[in-house]
Amino acid sequence: MSQDLTASLQAQVQQAAADRRPLRIVGSDSKAFYGCAGHGDPLAVTDHRGIIHYAPTELVITARAGTPLREIETALAAEQQMLAFEPPYFGPGATLGGTIAAHCSGPRRAYVGAARDFVLGTQLINGQGEVLHFGGEVMKNVAGYDVSRLMAGALGTLGVLLSVSLKVLPHPPAEITLVQTVSDTAALDQLHRWSALPLPVSASCYVDNQLWIRLSGTAGACAAAQALIGGEQVETGQAFWHNLKEQQHPFFEPTLPLWRLSLASNAPPLPLPGRWLYEWGGALRWLHSNASADEIRTHAQRAGGHATLFRGGPRDAVFQPLSPGLWALHRRLKQAFDPHGILNPGRLYPNL
């Protein structure tokens, strides 16, 4: 199914701008749990959908923001290609626009890059109801500021995404999953030892005293790396990484609030109470904990990073507060894109 609702969406944003009436951009709501609550009249974007252009030998796909992620990944799989940042869906109807706006990246992120690294271009509506086009479908493009990448993670506060062009990559011919039992500190040591070597590691996870590693490449390359890394090869690897990505692994069963800590990968295990799961070579750590937000954020900051209240808990202070200088700049950038403050106000930070 393919449908271009640009004119209608633009008219709705223009009307809202004229009325100074906030809009809440709604896709499939698969990520409604994420970010701050936000407020405004719903602006439905799921019917603005369809793959506009897919050129496998150019390694690029362009689709409207409401296109289901599943439709995109199905089209890519037919050509043995993939979205290399391995986006989580968090719901069956997940759309391309929501994936970019929420900046969702999966297990492969630490090894090939995040969603923003694959964004080549975007078309969007700014808060004045203007349709703007940045970047394009080519790999190298330095004309003008890189507004397209700026949209990744902005949670719709700077613009309503209309379409996105992404770089795609070939799916590796072979993948194997290895698992071994080690302590948390030993796991971090090993991950860093391996990451200094040219090995085809494409995912890593430490949970329940077990270190999981995925290798991707030619069969020969995987076998050679397996000999060096060791561990037991498991046949259920694909299901493991899928469940991890979608947070369907038993670790993610909702108990206490779920925190996402993005840290220096070699930070020692943090002295915070709760259950931990590590990904991305140690750079991403999930924590179920009822420790206070202040305590968690202080530890995250000391470890060079930041903490996000990913699921559960109060939805009014989700992301790590910014320094005064950065906060002022965020306010001015918001003003530059959305002078009337009508696009997803409060979704990223209250008062933004």
Add this chain to the structure above:
Amino acid sequence: MRSPSPVASIDNAAFIAALQACLPLGAVLSQTEDLRPYECDGLSVYRRLPLAVVLPETVAQVQAVLRLCHQQQVPVVARGAGTGLSGGALPQADGVLLSLAKLQRILAIDPVRRLARVQPGVRNLAISQAVAQYGLYYAPDPSSQIACTIGGNVAENSGGVHCLKYGLTVHNLQQLTIATIDGELLTLGGDGLDAPGYDLLALLTGSEGLLGVVVEVTVKLLPLPACVQVVLAAFDEVAKAGAAVGQIIAAGIIPAGLEMMDKLAIQAAEAFAHAGYPVDAAAILLCELDGSQAEVPEQMQQVQQILTDSGATSIRCAETDAERLAFWKGRKSAFPAVGRLAPDYYCMDGTIPRHRLPTVLQRISDLSKTYGLAVANVFHAGDGNLHPLILFDANQPGELQRAEAFGGEILTLCVEVGGTITGEHGVGMEKIDQMCVQFQAAELSQFHAIKAAFDPDGLLNPGKAVPTLHRCAELGAMHVHQGRLAFPELERF
């Protein structure tokens, strides 16, 4: 330069004294002969002397200069090694040229997390050299890497021959510290793989010195590959070489480097570097694979089969490291090699969807005849980044203007086929008019609003990268009348 009015001279003298007060002895240049080396960057057709050149040695001194310029409302143009090819570091006549060349220390190398924290004046290649002892390297490798600085690489989002597989500068940065126009320091990014809030690291990268001054850069490092192989294939038609590139990608192989050169570029490079290139070929492809010992030979066999099937007239795999380096030396010295064919050359930098290559090269060839100027083509074939090198003689009246008009038409052509006016050299001063072709008024207005969020008074590198709407409107009117710029002899910037 116009002679300054007496009042301005007094103001200028006082301002220079104020600069001297916040910098070490000798770090402020204001005599014409001292300013001369800074009058242009790698695009030497644009030259202008600044009011003063400052050479701070510390971040605090950079901040002090910015504070003073902000207070006095004096424009600031930041400069690294001055190797840029779009006039991005062209000075402002009434402004300060801020050289970051003395901030050239590697501050920390973290071999465990594979990071290097460096000052902006550190040369690109110096990073890879410093971390080689840990089996690591910094992937983006612009051809000027022996001289260009990392601060300039950030400002331009520089690429190189390994972009297709390893990305541009923006993909290889962990953290930036910038000084804003009012002298405040901001840290963008962090020690983790992401940071809260907007992705300002991405926004700053490639912003051509218009949003802030980069004073510290943390780059990501990669392990040196265990195995590298390169193959050189010759073709009797450019289209066949282009098709072979598509077939390699379609086979699921992402080469570390994939470069194409046309006949004139091949002949120039061979005469210069003696790389063993087949000088009678219409095009050559250089394809480099890297990875593990188990992977590369297997994929190299696949690539050679594809090249054969695509009609390559000869295929040579480098047998030794020396031969591999010789193959690359030819490519990396293509610009100076072409430079020997004519008194001057003008290097263009457009990106196109790769499958449009045969059309674009045919149009360039037609334009070459129209303008009566020869052109050699060097092409980052993997990522569609085309560098036509237009040969001319600036001493022949009108040739520079013809070369610029020819270049302008090539860039317009790149936009027409769905590409862009600049893949990696930036807009700077050079492509400011082509920005009016690439973008509509609404997008340009959005760029100006972003600029104002960082630099409301427009003091950082003014007049570069983003044209005013007024300029585009005037240009559009001229285009309607003549299809070409009127009065090319007039100074337009």
